[in-house]
Amino acid sequence: MSFPLLTATAALPAVGAIATAAVPAKQRTAAKWLALLFSLGTLVFAAVIAARFDPGGNQFQLTESHAWITDFGVRYELGVDGIGVALIALTALLMPFVILAGWHDADPQETGSSRWRPTQGFFALILAVEAMVIVSFEATDVFVFYIFFEAMLIPMYFLIGGFGDRAGPHGEKEAATQRSYAAVKFLLYNLVGGLIMLAAVIGLYVVAGNFSLQEIVAARANGSLHMATSTERLLFLGFFFAFAVKAPLWPLHTWLPNAMGEATAPVAVLITAVVDKVGTFAMLRFCLQLFPNASKWATPAILVLALISIVYGALLAVGQRDIKRLVAYASISHFGFIIMGIFAMTSQGQSGATLYMVNHGISTAALMLVAGFLISRRGSRLIADYGGVQKVAPVLAGTFLIGGLATLSLPGLAPFVSEFLVLVGTFTRYPVIGIIATIGIVLAALYTLVLYQRTMTGPVKPSTEGIADLRVRELAVVVPLIGVLIFLGVYPKPLTDMVNPAVQHTLSDVHKKDPKPEVEAAHK
Amino acid sequence: MNPVNYLYLAALLFTIGAIGVLIRRNAIIVFMCIELMLNACNLTFVAFSRMHGNLDGQIIAFFTMVVAAAEVVVGLAIIVSLFRTRHSASVDDASLMKL
């Protein structure tokens, strides 16, 4: 039997979580380094997956399959397609930076926290999330996916509720109340989504008799499994609801600004750049492939919701006074683009949506982590408390601007490619929706530049005078992320080559073909 | 004699017991009324046993008696300790078991 690469990639951070948690209470630095090492090891494994994956080969590769709960037909089945590889790579890539950025976030010497072993706990929880996210991207068994999809909530709950920025203007007690409110809200929203999905998972078992994605898809294709229209629609809605909460899609989004606002910047990145991607990924993987007809049935409604998310999220971002909440609403707008791309059901839309997942992860990480560095210097999340930072900390301001420009999808940086693909892909099938969505482009420029102007430009405020520029550790976080953003903006071919065949598989599963251009162009 | 008459008697006894539980405050009397209801049930079991000609009902009656005896032991102990602390045997004086 060959080496179980996929299991190993997920197991490594899990082992790392246990090892980090076991480090003696006083050896905080050792715990940090251990966590960083494990995340780097995972990155190496992810790189091996990407290298071994053959874009021209089968849909699912590196598969592993073992009997697990035979009575219910649950199998431990893993396998990756190009989309999965891209997202595993994103997760593994971001984790070392998240850990490095959160180096002091849970250090009792820095934060004065009186929790029990905070440093060990913080990094162990982060690694645990990484392990679960990676399994979610790998699972081709619905039951296995469901377990990890839900289990992720536990470490995330503790990360949001247990660790926050230094006490805000209203003191530590108020901050703790806000944090626990955010954590409970996060948990409740996602639990409700998860419960409805559980019902749908059981329903799927009743209809199909097993949980294997590949078997069900094959059985539907050769006609041996027939689903009644109403059954399919109900099951689809059950799955979609959970993913829409996670993604988050308007109007199920309100947990995100709270969670991202209260959590520390690295945890906020973890939420929006990695964990939420499981939601959009699962729409592509499970909703479309398991329930192709229902997906097509629901497309108009979902596109409208996505469109509302785009415009609404951007407008709310404009109205925010809190840096982190602003980024959260911007993310809601971006998730609208991703979901729109998925349900436009064109090659460009879905390739764009997949690229968007990766690019949004990196660009938000860059912006949010720099914002976190800024916030940690001044101890305030309010935009109004800053001004003129550009003068005292030019490198910080410069990196913040690049992160912001990536968020507004400036050509030359990675998010532009994906955003444009999504727009074009949507336009070819739904012109009106495509045109309205371009308003998002203008609004993105508005909220990003307003944020930059209010915090970074103008005369130096007394409160920002002492702000120091980025340190070496912080530069080590930001510079590589910016490098990746530029590289993928100029040369996204490695990523598109990986993603394109997977998208074609998905599209053929839903029996959709790209609309033909009106005039077949002369060249080719 | 028609065995159905035993059922009428049992119903009557049960009703008396039930009404007693509902309207009386004295814990001892409430307790006795519960015993009355239990015995009414015993009576129906025995009567049905006779009517159907098998012994199941009589066996269950024995079980009930054993359980009733155990219940009396525990219940009286509770009432006595309640009386010691409250100097009253009224059930309405003991209402602490609530949220």
Added chain:
Amino acid sequence: MNTENLIALLVAAPLLGAAVLLCGGRALDRVGHLLGTLLAAVSFVIAVVLFSDLVGKSPHDRTLTQHLFSWVPVEGFQADVSFQLDQLSMTFVLLITGVGTLIHMYSIGYMEHDERRRRFFGYLNLFLAAMLLLVLADNYLLLYVGWEGVGLASYLLIGFWQHKPSAATAAKKAFLVNRVGDMGLSIAIMIMFSTFGTFAFKPVFDSVGDTSQGKLTAIGLTLLLAACGKSAQVPLQSWLGDAMEGPTPVSALIHAATMVTAGVYLIVRSGVIFNGAPDAQLATAVVGAVTLMFGAIVGCAKDDIKKALAGSTMSQIGYMVLAAGLGPVGYVFAIMHLVTHGFFKAGLFLGAGSVMHGMNDEVDMRRYGALRKYMPITFATFTLAYLAIIGFPGLSGFFSKDKIIEAAFAKGGTEGWILGITAVVGAAVTAFYMTRIMLMTFFGEKRWVPDEQGNEPHPHEAPSSMTIPMLVLAVGSVFAGGIFSLGDRFLKWLEPVTGHTEGHSPISTGAITGATVACMLIGMGVAWVMYGRRDVPALAPRGSLLTRAARRDLLQDDFNHVVLVRGGEHLTRSLVYVDHTLVDGVVNGTAASVGGLSGRLRKLQNGYVRSYAVSMFGGAAVIIAATLLMRAV
């Protein structure tokens, strides 16, 4: 060596400069400006080499292409990084690198005392790279990259003095208004993709004939929207005046000579599409005509020398857009005016910068006066550029503007008359406001005032690094038009790309020229009467209603403020409220009602044994009753 391979170097040289200057630390502070200028010059030299290569080929074989790599390969969607250099691109490349190099040189002196000079040159190089990418791209998506890239450079340079809130606001405004235009460009690309399956120039232009006029009109109008944003045309013109917050070399390079003309490039480049969409063409011509009057009127009322020149830029680009809207009759003249305008407007701005340099950065023309004696070179070059812009016979502007006016009349019908007369009247207004600037700045009495720190201005001639570029541009302002027109050289050069048809105007060429010159003289005369014969008051008089409106950019900004800014603020604020109370409230409400219900139910748990007993009996009775009922049924 193959000259095709040089095309990428054109972009690469300034891009390298930008990367090195922006990432390199303080160590580069001492040589940064030299490095930036050198790389701009390298780009210019390459451009000249390529130009000589093109000239050596036959006119219909003058297109060089270079394919670098496949950019976004997705099923059915092919976007490449590849370049196309034809006569039209070449013209722009020479203008951009030539004027760009001169302005780099000028900035060495102008920015000498700025501690962030290295970064300034980095941004300038970034601008050059983006602008060259814009004109060299062989498809619309790559053009879009350059299009937004120049927007970014413009944003960074307008807001270069970020510590001034007004500069930061102006930069943001410029970027946002441009983004509205960019929306147009992206929609245009989307329509192209869904119609043609591609957005590369050649295949799109080749298959224009196979599609409906409606589609072409849609593409044309969205492209026009894009051009309006970038070229500051009505209704997206409001950012250009504010953009004068940037350092003056920036205003000269970006907001006069090159970037703002990108819209004209876009329309001329897409000429084939516009030719198939007469409605879009008419809209273009109307936008141009409206803007040329709008900008001219605004230019008449401003006391800030740079803002007055910005109004003039708007107006001159209006001429170009008008010409581009006339179709093949006007394309060549639009580009010709663009090039001559590049010379004289850059010269005017550099002159203005030189004046500000000598006057403690004062921009109010009411505080200038009598400067001709103190700044002879500036005065001389400014005067030549001034004569060129008002279309003084024999100078550059005369040739290019005259052709546009002729072409406008040649459109024929009522439209032709309206457009033509607008253009002629515009020439009169141009002469008026330019003469006003000349008189207020260089003639009359001294009206100097000390600056905020109490320093008396000591006007002096600028250092040679600043005057040389001004002299070169002055030469261009004088001779470029004549050289271009001699034997229709420019026409023959561009015709293979843009196509050209000779216009036939209802009135004779001589009459039009005469009328234009007469209008120009009237404009000059009126300005002399108002500003030359009388003393200029140091405080601006209240002025007529029109003057007051023009000072406020014809109330366009006020409209924007009330409708967009205020309205937007109310919208976002109410949405924040809605999100908090309604969307979040529904969920929180559900949670609260569950909590409330359980609070009620808790009351049943009163601790009284007898009430529990009642509920037990009640429950038992209900169950028995139900069982009996079911039996009975």
